[in-house]
Amino acid sequence: MLKKTTVNQLSDLASALMEKGTLVAPVREDAGFQFREITDAKRVDLNFHNTVISPKSVFFPQTEDFVRYRTGRPMQEAEPVEPQGKPLILFGVRPCDVKSFEIMDIHFSGTGDVDPYWQARREAAAIIGYAFDLGAPAEPEEFYQTLGIGAADPEGSDIFMVRRGDDLLLKSITGKGEALLTGMGGLAGASADDEKFFDDTVAAGRDFKTRFTCVDAEVITKKLEDLFHNTDFWEKASNACLSCGVCTFACPTCYCFDICDETLFQQGTRRRVWDACMFTDFTLEASGHNPRTKVYQRLRQKINHKYSYHVRKYGVISCVGCGRCTRYCPVNIDIFSIVEEAMKA
Protein backbone atom coordinates (compact mmCIF):
# COMPACT_ATOMS: atom_id res chain seq x y z
CA MET A 1 0.00 0.00 0.00
CA LEU A 2 1.36 3.45 -0.94
CA LYS A 3 0.04 6.57 0.72
CA LYS A 4 1.22 10.12 0.80
CA THR A 5 1.28 13.31 2.76
CA THR A 6 3.36 16.47 2.45
CA VAL A 7 6.42 17.53 4.41
CA ASN A 8 4.44 20.58 5.59
CA GLN A 9 2.03 18.20 7.30
CA LEU A 10 4.79 16.31 9.03
CA SER A 11 3.59 17.24 12.50
CA ASP A 12 0.10 15.91 11.67
CA LEU A 13 1.70 12.65 10.62
CA ALA A 14 3.71 12.65 13.85
CA SER A 15 0.58 13.30 15.92
CA ALA A 16 -1.21 10.42 14.21
CA LEU A 17 1.72 8.14 14.96
CA MET A 18 1.82 9.26 18.58
CA GLU A 19 -1.68 7.87 18.96
CA LYS A 20 -0.35 4.45 17.95
CA GLY A 21 2.51 4.31 20.39
CA THR A 22 5.64 5.98 21.68
CA LEU A 23 7.14 7.91 18.80
CA VAL A 24 10.90 8.19 18.47
CA ALA A 25 12.09 10.45 15.67
CA PRO A 26 14.92 12.78 14.66
CA VAL A 27 14.91 16.19 16.31
CA ARG A 28 17.32 19.07 15.87
CA GLU A 29 19.42 19.80 18.95
CA ASP A 30 22.35 22.11 19.72
CA ALA A 31 24.81 19.46 18.65
CA GLY A 32 23.03 18.13 15.57
CA PHE A 33 20.20 15.66 15.10
CA GLN A 34 19.35 12.90 17.56
CA PHE A 35 16.60 10.32 17.84
CA ARG A 36 14.39 11.33 20.77
CA GLU A 37 11.09 10.31 22.23
CA ILE A 38 8.59 12.84 20.92
CA THR A 39 6.26 14.75 23.22
CA ASP A 40 5.72 17.69 20.88
CA ALA A 41 4.85 16.59 17.34
CA LYS A 42 6.24 19.83 15.93
CA ARG A 43 9.76 18.87 16.93
CA VAL A 44 9.98 15.99 14.45
CA ASP A 45 12.33 17.18 11.73
CA LEU A 46 13.28 15.31 8.58
CA ASN A 47 15.76 17.92 7.32
CA PHE A 48 18.65 15.86 8.52
CA HIS A 49 21.31 13.78 6.88
CA ASN A 50 21.78 11.40 9.75
CA THR A 51 21.82 11.54 13.54
CA VAL A 52 24.96 11.85 15.69
CA ILE A 53 24.21 8.75 17.77
CA SER A 54 22.71 5.84 15.88
CA PRO A 55 19.17 4.63 16.59
CA LYS A 56 20.57 1.56 18.35
CA SER A 57 20.06 3.63 21.50
CA VAL A 58 16.31 3.15 21.10
CA PHE A 59 16.54 -0.63 21.60
CA PHE A 60 19.78 -0.64 23.55
CA PRO A 61 19.90 2.56 25.60
CA GLN A 62 23.24 3.75 26.96
CA THR A 63 21.97 3.04 30.48
CA GLU A 64 19.55 0.20 31.13
CA ASP A 65 18.40 -0.63 34.66
CA PHE A 66 18.05 -4.32 35.57
CA VAL A 67 17.47 -4.34 39.32
CA ARG A 68 16.71 -1.64 41.88
CA TYR A 69 17.46 -2.21 45.54
CA ARG A 70 18.26 -0.53 48.82
CA THR A 71 21.68 -1.24 50.23
CA GLY A 72 21.69 -3.20 53.47
CA ARG A 73 18.26 -4.75 52.79
CA PRO A 74 17.66 -8.46 52.02
CA MET A 75 17.98 -9.52 48.43
CA GLN A 76 14.31 -10.57 48.28
CA GLU A 77 13.32 -6.93 48.49
CA ALA A 78 15.22 -6.05 45.34
CA GLU A 79 12.96 -5.19 42.43
CA PRO A 80 13.76 -6.45 38.98
CA VAL A 81 13.04 -4.00 36.18
CA GLU A 82 10.79 -5.67 33.64
CA PRO A 83 11.53 -5.33 29.92
CA GLN A 84 9.42 -2.67 28.22
CA GLY A 85 7.14 -3.89 25.47
CA LYS A 86 5.05 -0.77 24.87
CA PRO A 87 4.21 -0.09 21.21
CA LEU A 88 6.99 1.97 19.73
CA ILE A 89 7.33 3.71 16.39
CA LEU A 90 10.81 4.48 15.23
CA PHE A 91 10.51 7.08 12.53
CA GLY A 92 12.95 8.35 9.88
CA VAL A 93 15.64 5.69 10.03
CA ARG A 94 18.16 5.67 7.16
CA PRO A 95 18.56 2.36 5.28
CA CYS A 96 22.07 1.67 6.59
CA ASP A 97 20.83 2.07 10.16
CA VAL A 98 17.84 -0.18 9.48
CA LYS A 99 20.32 -2.80 8.30
CA SER A 100 22.23 -2.48 11.59
CA PHE A 101 19.22 -3.79 13.55
CA GLU A 102 19.46 -7.06 11.68
CA ILE A 103 23.14 -7.37 12.65
CA MET A 104 22.41 -6.46 16.27
CA ASP A 105 19.60 -9.04 16.38
CA ILE A 106 22.24 -11.74 15.94
CA HIS A 107 23.70 -10.84 19.32
CA PHE A 108 20.64 -9.88 21.26
CA SER A 109 18.40 -12.72 20.18
CA GLY A 110 19.72 -14.67 17.20
CA THR A 111 22.21 -16.93 18.95
CA GLY A 112 19.53 -18.35 21.24
CA ASP A 113 20.66 -16.37 24.28
CA VAL A 114 17.87 -13.86 24.21
CA ASP A 115 18.30 -10.42 25.73
CA PRO A 116 14.74 -9.75 26.94
CA TYR A 117 15.21 -5.97 27.06
CA TRP A 118 16.33 -5.72 23.45
CA GLN A 119 13.79 -8.23 22.25
CA ALA A 120 10.80 -6.67 23.99
CA ARG A 121 11.48 -3.28 22.46
CA ARG A 122 12.38 -4.70 19.08
CA GLU A 123 9.18 -6.74 18.83
CA ALA A 124 7.03 -3.86 19.98
CA ALA A 125 8.55 -1.51 17.43
CA ALA A 126 7.45 -0.55 13.95
CA ILE A 127 10.28 0.89 11.89
CA ILE A 128 9.60 3.65 9.43
CA GLY A 129 12.65 3.90 7.19
CA TYR A 130 13.57 6.95 5.16
CA ALA A 131 15.56 7.03 1.91
CA PHE A 132 18.61 9.25 1.67
CA ASP A 133 18.23 12.22 -0.64
CA LEU A 134 19.53 10.90 -3.95
CA GLY A 135 19.74 14.44 -5.31
CA ALA A 136 22.66 15.29 -3.05
CA PRO A 137 26.01 13.51 -3.12
CA ALA A 138 26.81 11.10 -0.30
CA GLU A 139 28.89 12.54 2.52
CA PRO A 140 32.62 11.76 2.27
CA GLU A 141 32.52 9.54 5.37
CA GLU A 142 29.83 7.16 4.16
CA PHE A 143 30.37 3.85 2.36
CA TYR A 144 27.20 1.80 2.80
CA GLN A 145 27.14 0.97 -0.90
CA THR A 146 30.47 -0.79 -0.49
CA LEU A 147 28.74 -3.14 1.91
CA GLY A 148 25.85 -3.77 -0.44
CA ILE A 149 23.37 -1.41 1.18
CA GLY A 150 21.41 0.90 -1.12
CA ALA A 151 20.60 4.51 -0.25
CA ALA A 152 16.88 3.72 -0.57
CA ASP A 153 16.64 0.05 0.46
CA PRO A 154 13.24 -0.59 2.04
CA GLU A 155 14.14 -4.05 3.42
CA GLY A 156 14.03 -4.22 7.17
CA SER A 157 11.58 -1.33 7.51
CA ASP A 158 7.89 -1.88 8.19
CA ILE A 159 7.03 1.27 6.32
CA PHE A 160 9.44 3.02 3.99
CA MET A 161 9.38 6.71 3.13
CA VAL A 162 10.64 8.47 0.05
CA ARG A 163 10.47 12.20 -0.40
CA ARG A 164 9.17 13.50 -3.72
CA GLY A 165 9.49 17.28 -3.82
CA ASP A 166 7.19 18.43 -1.04
CA ASP A 167 5.41 15.10 -0.93
CA LEU A 168 6.29 12.29 1.41
CA LEU A 169 5.44 8.84 0.04
CA LEU A 170 4.88 6.07 2.58
CA LYS A 171 4.80 2.47 1.51
CA SER A 172 4.04 -0.50 3.71
CA ILE A 173 6.69 -3.19 3.45
CA THR A 174 5.52 -5.69 6.08
CA GLY A 175 2.16 -6.75 7.48
CA LYS A 176 2.88 -4.72 10.58
CA GLY A 177 3.52 -1.69 8.42
CA GLU A 178 0.36 -2.30 6.42
CA ALA A 179 -1.76 -2.48 9.56
CA LEU A 180 -0.22 0.74 10.86
CA LEU A 181 -0.73 2.57 7.59
CA THR A 182 -4.31 1.34 7.20
CA GLY A 183 -5.28 2.58 10.62
CA MET A 184 -3.99 6.07 10.07
CA GLY A 185 -6.14 8.99 9.01
CA GLY A 186 -5.00 12.12 7.25
CA LEU A 187 -3.09 10.38 4.48
CA ALA A 188 -3.91 10.72 0.81
CA GLY A 189 -3.85 7.92 -1.73
CA ALA A 190 -0.91 7.87 -4.09
CA SER A 191 -1.07 7.95 -7.88
CA ALA A 192 0.37 5.44 -10.33
CA ASP A 193 3.02 8.06 -11.03
CA ASP A 194 3.94 8.10 -7.32
CA GLU A 195 4.21 4.30 -7.38
CA LYS A 196 6.64 4.52 -10.26
CA PHE A 197 8.64 7.25 -8.52
CA PHE A 198 8.90 5.13 -5.39
CA ASP A 199 10.12 2.06 -7.28
CA ASP A 200 12.54 4.10 -9.39
CA THR A 201 14.00 5.66 -6.26
CA VAL A 202 14.56 2.28 -4.65
CA ALA A 203 16.28 1.06 -7.82
CA ALA A 204 18.37 4.25 -8.18
CA GLY A 205 19.36 3.92 -4.52
CA ARG A 206 21.18 0.68 -5.32
CA ASP A 207 23.42 2.51 -7.79
CA PHE A 208 23.89 5.54 -5.58
CA LYS A 209 27.64 5.94 -5.15
CA THR A 210 29.32 6.24 -1.83
CA ARG A 211 33.08 5.64 -1.51
CA PHE A 212 33.72 2.42 -3.24
CA THR A 213 36.15 -0.44 -3.08
CA CYS A 214 34.54 -3.80 -3.37
CA VAL A 215 34.79 -5.41 0.06
CA ASP A 216 34.39 -9.16 -0.09
CA ALA A 217 33.76 -10.40 3.44
CA GLU A 218 35.77 -13.58 2.94
CA VAL A 219 38.75 -11.75 1.43
CA ILE A 220 38.94 -9.05 4.07
CA THR A 221 38.60 -11.61 6.85
CA LYS A 222 41.55 -13.55 5.52
CA LYS A 223 43.59 -10.38 4.97
CA LEU A 224 43.03 -9.26 8.53
CA GLU A 225 43.93 -12.67 9.89
CA ASP A 226 47.21 -12.50 7.98
CA LEU A 227 47.82 -8.98 9.26
CA PHE A 228 47.19 -9.75 12.92
CA HIS A 229 50.86 -9.89 13.87
CA ASN A 230 51.92 -7.07 11.59
CA THR A 231 52.50 -4.58 14.37
CA ASP A 232 53.86 -1.99 11.94
CA PHE A 233 50.58 -1.94 10.07
CA TRP A 234 48.52 -1.51 13.23
CA GLU A 235 50.84 1.05 14.78
CA LYS A 236 50.64 3.17 11.65
CA ALA A 237 46.87 2.87 11.60
CA SER A 238 46.57 3.88 15.24
CA ASN A 239 49.33 6.49 15.66
CA ALA A 240 46.75 9.24 15.95
CA CYS A 241 44.09 7.30 17.85
CA LEU A 242 43.18 8.77 21.23
CA SER A 243 41.51 5.65 22.60
CA CYS A 244 38.27 7.42 23.32
CA GLY A 245 34.69 6.20 23.03
CA VAL A 246 33.39 8.32 20.19
CA CYS A 247 33.58 5.79 17.36
CA THR A 248 31.97 2.94 19.26
CA PHE A 249 29.29 5.01 21.03
CA ALA A 250 28.16 6.58 17.76
CA CYS A 251 28.26 3.26 15.87
CA PRO A 252 25.02 1.41 15.16
CA THR A 253 26.63 -2.04 15.39
CA CYS A 254 28.79 -1.71 18.51
CA TYR A 255 27.10 -3.43 21.39
CA CYS A 256 29.62 -3.80 24.23
CA PHE A 257 28.43 -2.96 27.70
CA ASP A 258 29.50 -3.13 31.30
CA ILE A 259 27.27 -4.08 34.22
CA CYS A 260 27.68 -1.81 37.20
CA ASP A 261 26.13 -1.25 40.58
CA GLU A 262 25.53 2.40 41.13
CA THR A 263 24.31 3.69 44.47
CA LEU A 264 23.16 7.06 45.63
CA PHE A 265 21.97 7.51 49.21
CA GLN A 266 21.38 3.76 49.70
CA GLN A 267 19.29 3.55 46.57
CA GLY A 268 21.13 1.04 44.42
CA THR A 269 20.72 0.15 40.78
CA ARG A 270 22.26 -2.70 38.90
CA ARG A 271 22.43 -1.52 35.33
CA ARG A 272 24.25 -1.95 32.11
CA VAL A 273 26.08 0.97 30.59
CA TRP A 274 27.72 1.15 27.17
CA ASP A 275 31.38 0.28 27.24
CA ALA A 276 33.95 0.47 24.46
CA CYS A 277 36.85 -1.72 23.38
CA MET A 278 38.75 1.50 22.77
CA PHE A 279 38.86 2.34 26.49
CA THR A 280 42.07 1.47 28.32
CA ASP A 281 40.27 -0.30 31.16
CA PHE A 282 37.92 -2.32 28.94
CA THR A 283 40.11 -5.40 29.19
CA LEU A 284 41.52 -4.73 32.65
CA GLU A 285 41.24 -7.96 34.60
CA ALA A 286 40.62 -8.30 38.33
CA SER A 287 44.20 -9.48 38.78
CA GLY A 288 45.44 -6.17 37.42
CA HIS A 289 46.59 -7.76 34.17
CA ASN A 290 45.54 -6.01 31.00
CA PRO A 291 45.98 -7.96 27.77
CA ARG A 292 45.51 -4.84 25.63
CA THR A 293 47.63 -2.06 27.02
CA LYS A 294 48.58 -0.51 23.68
CA VAL A 295 46.42 1.71 21.51
CA TYR A 296 47.20 -0.34 18.41
CA GLN A 297 45.92 -3.50 20.12
CA ARG A 298 42.62 -1.83 20.82
CA LEU A 299 42.15 -0.39 17.37
CA ARG A 300 43.11 -3.74 15.87
CA GLN A 301 40.45 -5.37 18.03
CA LYS A 302 37.81 -2.92 16.86
CA ILE A 303 38.54 -3.38 13.15
CA ASN A 304 39.03 -7.13 13.44
CA HIS A 305 35.84 -7.58 15.39
CA LYS A 306 33.81 -5.88 12.69
CA TYR A 307 35.59 -7.12 9.58
CA SER A 308 37.05 -10.44 10.57
CA TYR A 309 35.90 -12.19 13.78
CA HIS A 310 32.30 -11.29 13.09
CA VAL A 311 32.48 -12.70 9.60
CA ARG A 312 34.04 -15.95 10.84
CA LYS A 313 31.45 -16.35 13.55
CA TYR A 314 28.26 -15.06 11.98
CA GLY A 315 29.00 -14.77 8.27
CA VAL A 316 28.48 -11.01 7.97
CA ILE A 317 30.57 -7.89 8.38
CA SER A 318 29.47 -5.99 11.44
CA CYS A 319 29.52 -2.54 9.87
CA VAL A 320 26.92 -0.81 7.73
CA GLY A 321 29.09 1.99 6.36
CA CYS A 322 27.11 4.79 8.00
CA GLY A 323 30.37 6.72 8.46
CA ARG A 324 29.66 7.94 12.00
CA CYS A 325 32.93 6.63 13.42
CA THR A 326 34.90 8.60 10.85
CA ARG A 327 32.69 11.70 10.97
CA TYR A 328 32.98 12.12 14.72
CA CYS A 329 36.49 10.79 15.32
CA PRO A 330 38.34 13.73 16.88
CA VAL A 331 41.49 12.87 14.92
CA ASN A 332 39.85 11.82 11.65
CA ILE A 333 40.71 8.13 11.77
CA ASP A 334 38.80 6.54 8.94
CA ILE A 335 37.74 2.92 9.20
CA PHE A 336 37.23 2.70 5.44
CA SER A 337 40.83 3.76 4.73
CA ILE A 338 42.12 1.17 7.19
CA VAL A 339 40.07 -1.55 5.52
CA GLU A 340 41.31 -0.36 2.12
CA GLU A 341 44.91 -0.42 3.33
CA ALA A 342 44.41 -3.91 4.71
CA MET A 343 43.06 -5.08 1.35
CA LYS A 344 46.18 -3.72 -0.33
CA ALA A 345 48.64 -5.03 2.25
Next chain:
Amino acid sequence: MAVSFQQIEEKLKTEARRLLESGEVSLVLAWGKGYDEKHPMPYVAKCPSDADGIVFNEYCTHNPARYLVRYPRGTKIAVAVKAADSRAVVQLIQEDKVKRRDLVILGIPVYGIKNPKTGELIDGKTTCGLYNPVLYDVLIGEEVHGQPVSSPYAVLAEYEAMDRDARFAFWKKELDRCIRCYACRKACPMCYCDPCFIDQRKPRWGEKSPEPAGNLMYHLTRFHHLAGRCIDCGECSRACPVDIPLYLFHKKVAKDCEEMFGQAAGMSIEDKPVLVNFRMEDSDKILE
Protein backbone atom coordinates in the same frame (compact mmCIF):
# COMPACT_ATOMS: atom_id res chain seq x y z
CA MET B 1 50.56 35.34 6.22
CA ALA B 2 53.87 36.03 4.50
CA VAL B 3 54.54 32.31 4.40
CA SER B 4 51.96 30.01 2.80
CA PHE B 5 50.66 26.76 4.23
CA GLN B 6 52.35 25.02 1.31
CA GLN B 7 55.72 26.54 2.21
CA ILE B 8 55.29 25.53 5.83
CA GLU B 9 54.51 21.98 4.75
CA GLU B 10 57.64 21.85 2.57
CA LYS B 11 59.83 23.21 5.36
CA LEU B 12 58.34 20.72 7.83
CA LYS B 13 59.09 17.83 5.48
CA THR B 14 62.67 19.03 4.96
CA GLU B 15 63.31 19.44 8.68
CA ALA B 16 61.72 16.11 9.52
CA ARG B 17 63.78 14.33 6.90
CA ARG B 18 66.97 16.01 8.09
CA LEU B 19 66.33 15.16 11.75
CA LEU B 20 65.48 11.53 11.01
CA GLU B 21 68.39 11.07 8.61
CA SER B 22 70.92 12.47 11.06
CA GLY B 23 69.47 10.31 13.81
CA GLU B 24 68.96 13.37 16.01
CA VAL B 25 65.44 12.16 16.74
CA SER B 26 63.74 8.81 16.35
CA LEU B 27 60.34 10.22 15.57
CA VAL B 28 58.66 13.38 14.37
CA LEU B 29 55.16 14.30 15.52
CA ALA B 30 53.27 16.40 12.98
CA TRP B 31 50.20 16.13 10.74
CA GLY B 32 49.56 13.82 7.82
CA LYS B 33 47.02 13.07 5.15
CA GLY B 34 43.53 12.08 6.25
CA TYR B 35 40.59 10.78 4.22
CA ASP B 36 40.25 14.12 2.47
CA GLU B 37 41.93 17.49 2.47
CA LYS B 38 39.58 18.87 5.09
CA HIS B 39 40.48 16.11 7.51
CA PRO B 40 44.23 15.85 8.04
CA MET B 41 45.29 13.85 11.07
CA PRO B 42 48.07 13.66 13.63
CA TYR B 43 51.00 11.83 12.07
CA VAL B 44 54.20 10.17 13.18
CA ALA B 45 57.25 10.00 10.91
CA LYS B 46 59.72 7.33 11.99
CA CYS B 47 62.09 7.12 9.02
CA PRO B 48 63.26 9.71 6.47
CA SER B 49 60.85 8.50 3.79
CA ASP B 50 57.91 8.98 6.19
CA ALA B 51 58.62 12.71 6.03
CA ASP B 52 56.90 12.82 2.63
CA GLY B 53 53.62 11.99 4.35
CA ILE B 54 53.62 15.22 6.37
CA VAL B 55 50.82 17.65 5.56
CA PHE B 56 50.14 21.15 6.74
CA ASN B 57 47.00 23.02 5.83
CA GLU B 58 44.36 25.25 7.38
CA TYR B 59 42.60 22.28 8.99
CA CYS B 60 45.57 21.11 11.08
CA THR B 61 43.84 21.86 14.38
CA HIS B 62 45.19 18.89 16.33
CA ASN B 63 47.78 19.35 19.01
CA PRO B 64 50.77 17.03 18.39
CA ALA B 65 52.05 17.65 21.94
CA ARG B 66 49.22 15.37 23.02
CA TYR B 67 51.26 12.38 21.86
CA LEU B 68 54.53 13.18 23.67
CA VAL B 69 53.74 11.15 26.77
CA ARG B 70 52.87 8.08 24.69
CA TYR B 71 56.55 7.30 24.05
CA PRO B 72 59.01 5.97 26.62
CA ARG B 73 60.96 8.57 28.58
CA GLY B 74 64.20 9.45 26.87
CA THR B 75 62.88 8.96 23.33
CA LYS B 76 64.28 11.73 21.15
CA ILE B 77 61.29 13.41 19.57
CA ALA B 78 60.80 16.31 17.20
CA VAL B 79 57.39 17.88 17.65
CA ALA B 80 55.74 20.32 15.28
CA VAL B 81 53.78 22.95 17.16
CA LYS B 82 51.48 25.88 16.54
CA ALA B 83 51.33 28.55 19.24
CA ALA B 84 48.99 26.80 21.68
CA ASP B 85 50.64 23.43 21.03
CA SER B 86 54.00 24.91 22.04
CA ARG B 87 52.48 25.95 25.36
CA ALA B 88 51.49 22.33 25.95
CA VAL B 89 55.10 21.28 25.36
CA VAL B 90 56.29 23.91 27.84
CA GLN B 91 53.72 22.85 30.42
CA LEU B 92 54.71 19.18 30.03
CA ILE B 93 58.34 20.16 30.57
CA GLN B 94 57.34 22.09 33.71
CA GLU B 95 55.54 18.99 34.95
CA ASP B 96 58.56 16.83 34.10
CA LYS B 97 56.60 14.55 31.79
CA VAL B 98 59.17 15.22 29.08
CA LYS B 99 62.71 16.54 29.21
CA ARG B 100 63.68 19.62 27.28
CA ARG B 101 66.85 17.88 26.12
CA ASP B 102 64.87 15.07 24.48
CA LEU B 103 62.90 17.43 22.27
CA VAL B 104 63.42 19.31 19.06
CA ILE B 105 60.57 21.79 18.81
CA LEU B 106 59.56 22.76 15.30
CA GLY B 107 57.68 26.03 15.84
CA ILE B 108 55.09 27.16 13.32
CA PRO B 109 53.83 30.74 13.50
CA VAL B 110 50.41 30.63 11.88
CA TYR B 111 46.96 32.12 11.71
CA GLY B 112 43.92 31.18 9.70
CA ILE B 113 43.51 27.63 11.05
CA LYS B 114 39.89 26.54 10.79
CA ASN B 115 37.62 24.05 12.50
CA PRO B 116 36.64 21.64 9.71
CA LYS B 117 33.29 20.92 11.34
CA THR B 118 32.08 24.53 11.55
CA GLY B 119 34.43 26.38 9.20
CA GLU B 120 35.05 28.80 12.08
CA LEU B 121 38.45 30.42 12.46
CA ILE B 122 40.36 29.03 15.41
CA ASP B 123 41.23 32.22 17.21
CA GLY B 124 41.04 33.66 20.70
CA LYS B 125 37.48 32.43 21.01
CA THR B 126 38.26 28.74 21.27
CA THR B 127 42.05 28.78 21.73
CA CYS B 128 44.60 31.10 23.28
CA GLY B 129 44.68 33.34 20.22
CA LEU B 130 48.50 33.57 19.98
CA TYR B 131 50.17 33.32 16.58
CA ASN B 132 53.75 32.55 17.50
CA PRO B 133 55.00 29.51 19.40
CA VAL B 134 56.38 30.49 22.81
CA LEU B 135 59.35 28.13 22.49
CA TYR B 136 61.03 26.49 19.53
CA ASP B 137 64.35 25.19 18.26
CA VAL B 138 63.62 25.45 14.57
CA LEU B 139 61.39 28.16 13.18
CA ILE B 140 59.17 26.88 10.40
CA GLY B 141 58.24 29.98 8.41
CA GLU B 142 58.36 33.48 9.86
CA GLU B 143 57.03 34.94 13.08
CA VAL B 144 53.73 36.71 12.62
CA HIS B 145 53.68 40.33 13.74
CA GLY B 146 51.23 43.16 13.26
CA GLN B 147 48.20 40.89 13.14
CA PRO B 148 45.43 41.97 15.55
CA VAL B 149 45.69 39.89 18.71
CA SER B 150 42.39 38.62 20.07
CA SER B 151 42.10 38.25 23.82
CA PRO B 152 41.60 34.67 24.93
CA TYR B 153 39.17 35.86 27.58
CA ALA B 154 36.95 38.20 25.52
CA VAL B 155 34.58 35.33 24.83
CA LEU B 156 33.87 35.08 28.58
CA ALA B 157 32.07 38.43 28.82
CA GLU B 158 28.61 37.01 28.21
CA TYR B 159 29.21 34.13 30.57
CA GLU B 160 30.63 36.30 33.34
CA ALA B 161 27.59 38.54 33.16
CA MET B 162 25.42 35.64 34.35
CA ASP B 163 24.68 35.29 38.03
CA ARG B 164 25.47 32.14 39.95
CA ASP B 165 22.14 30.46 39.28
CA ALA B 166 22.21 31.26 35.59
CA ARG B 167 25.72 29.85 35.33
CA PHE B 168 24.74 26.69 37.09
CA ALA B 169 21.73 26.33 34.81
CA PHE B 170 23.98 26.95 31.81
CA TRP B 171 26.43 24.21 32.75
CA LYS B 172 23.71 21.83 33.75
CA LYS B 173 22.09 22.18 30.34
CA GLU B 174 25.39 21.76 28.52
CA LEU B 175 26.73 18.89 30.59
CA ASP B 176 23.47 16.95 30.66
CA ARG B 177 24.01 15.90 27.07
CA CYS B 178 27.52 14.56 27.71
CA ILE B 179 27.72 10.89 26.65
CA ARG B 180 30.91 10.22 28.59
CA CYS B 181 32.91 9.14 25.59
CA TYR B 182 35.92 10.81 27.22
CA ALA B 183 37.15 12.25 23.95
CA CYS B 184 37.73 15.54 25.79
CA ARG B 185 40.22 14.12 28.25
CA LYS B 186 41.79 11.90 25.62
CA ALA B 187 42.36 14.80 23.23
CA CYS B 188 43.87 16.92 25.98
CA PRO B 189 47.68 17.13 26.15
CA MET B 190 47.50 17.73 29.90
CA CYS B 191 45.18 14.80 30.72
CA TYR B 192 47.76 12.09 31.08
CA CYS B 193 46.75 10.48 34.40
CA ASP B 194 46.57 6.70 34.35
CA PRO B 195 44.10 5.84 35.62
CA CYS B 196 41.98 8.97 35.38
CA PHE B 197 40.08 9.53 38.65
CA ILE B 198 36.76 8.88 36.95
CA ASP B 199 37.84 5.37 35.93
CA GLN B 200 38.78 4.43 39.48
CA ARG B 201 36.44 1.95 41.10
CA LYS B 202 37.73 2.05 44.65
CA PRO B 203 36.84 4.64 45.65
CA ARG B 204 34.38 5.53 42.96
CA TRP B 205 34.22 9.26 42.30
CA GLY B 206 31.41 9.25 39.79
CA GLU B 207 29.02 6.87 38.08
CA LYS B 208 29.82 5.39 34.73
CA SER B 209 26.38 6.09 33.32
CA PRO B 210 25.95 9.47 31.65
CA GLU B 211 23.59 11.00 34.15
CA PRO B 212 23.60 14.53 35.51
CA ALA B 213 25.32 13.84 38.85
CA GLY B 214 28.18 11.79 37.41
CA ASN B 215 28.60 14.14 34.48
CA LEU B 216 28.94 17.07 36.84
CA MET B 217 31.42 15.14 38.96
CA TYR B 218 33.53 14.21 35.96
CA HIS B 219 33.61 17.64 34.41
CA LEU B 220 33.95 19.79 37.52
CA THR B 221 36.82 17.64 38.71
CA ARG B 222 38.49 17.63 35.31
CA PHE B 223 38.09 21.41 35.02
CA HIS B 224 39.84 21.82 38.34
CA HIS B 225 42.55 19.28 37.62
CA LEU B 226 43.39 21.51 34.69
CA ALA B 227 43.46 24.72 36.71
CA GLY B 228 46.66 26.57 35.87
CA ARG B 229 47.63 23.78 33.49
CA CYS B 230 45.19 24.14 30.60
CA ILE B 231 47.06 25.88 27.79
CA ASP B 232 43.89 26.74 25.89
CA CYS B 233 44.40 24.77 22.70
CA GLY B 234 40.66 24.08 22.50
CA GLU B 235 41.11 20.48 21.43
CA CYS B 236 38.78 19.15 24.14
CA SER B 237 35.87 21.14 22.76
CA ARG B 238 36.61 20.25 19.15
CA ALA B 239 36.84 16.57 20.08
CA CYS B 240 33.40 16.56 21.69
CA PRO B 241 30.84 14.83 19.47
CA VAL B 242 28.01 16.78 21.08
CA ASP B 243 29.68 20.20 20.97
CA ILE B 244 29.86 21.01 24.66
CA PRO B 245 31.72 24.36 24.98
CA LEU B 246 34.26 23.07 27.50
CA TYR B 247 36.65 25.87 26.51
CA LEU B 248 34.46 28.38 28.36
CA PHE B 249 35.03 26.75 31.71
CA HIS B 250 38.73 26.18 31.08
CA LYS B 251 39.18 29.79 30.03
CA LYS B 252 37.35 31.07 33.09
CA VAL B 253 39.60 29.04 35.39
CA ALA B 254 42.68 30.10 33.42
CA LYS B 255 41.68 33.73 33.74
CA ASP B 256 41.15 33.41 37.49
CA CYS B 257 44.54 31.73 37.84
CA GLU B 258 46.22 34.41 35.81
CA GLU B 259 44.64 37.14 37.92
CA MET B 260 45.48 35.43 41.19
CA PHE B 261 48.97 34.24 40.43
CA GLY B 262 50.12 36.48 37.60
CA GLN B 263 51.04 33.56 35.39
CA ALA B 264 49.45 31.82 32.42
CA ALA B 265 50.04 28.12 31.80
CA GLY B 266 52.81 26.92 29.53
CA MET B 267 54.45 30.27 28.79
CA SER B 268 57.93 29.64 30.16
CA ILE B 269 59.86 26.54 31.18
CA GLU B 270 61.24 28.46 34.18
CA ASP B 271 57.72 28.68 35.68
CA LYS B 272 56.23 26.15 38.03
CA PRO B 273 52.55 25.16 37.77
CA VAL B 274 50.67 27.68 39.92
CA LEU B 275 48.90 25.16 42.10
CA VAL B 276 52.15 23.30 42.80
CA ASN B 277 54.23 26.32 43.59
CA PHE B 278 53.93 28.16 46.89
CA ARG B 279 54.97 31.77 47.09
CA MET B 280 54.48 34.06 50.09
CA GLU B 281 53.01 36.76 47.90
CA ASP B 282 50.38 34.40 46.39
CA SER B 283 46.79 35.60 46.40
CA ASP B 284 44.52 34.20 49.10
CA LYS B 285 41.46 34.73 46.96
CA ILE B 286 41.26 31.01 46.33
CA LEU B 287 40.47 30.47 50.04
CA GLU B 288 37.65 32.99 50.16
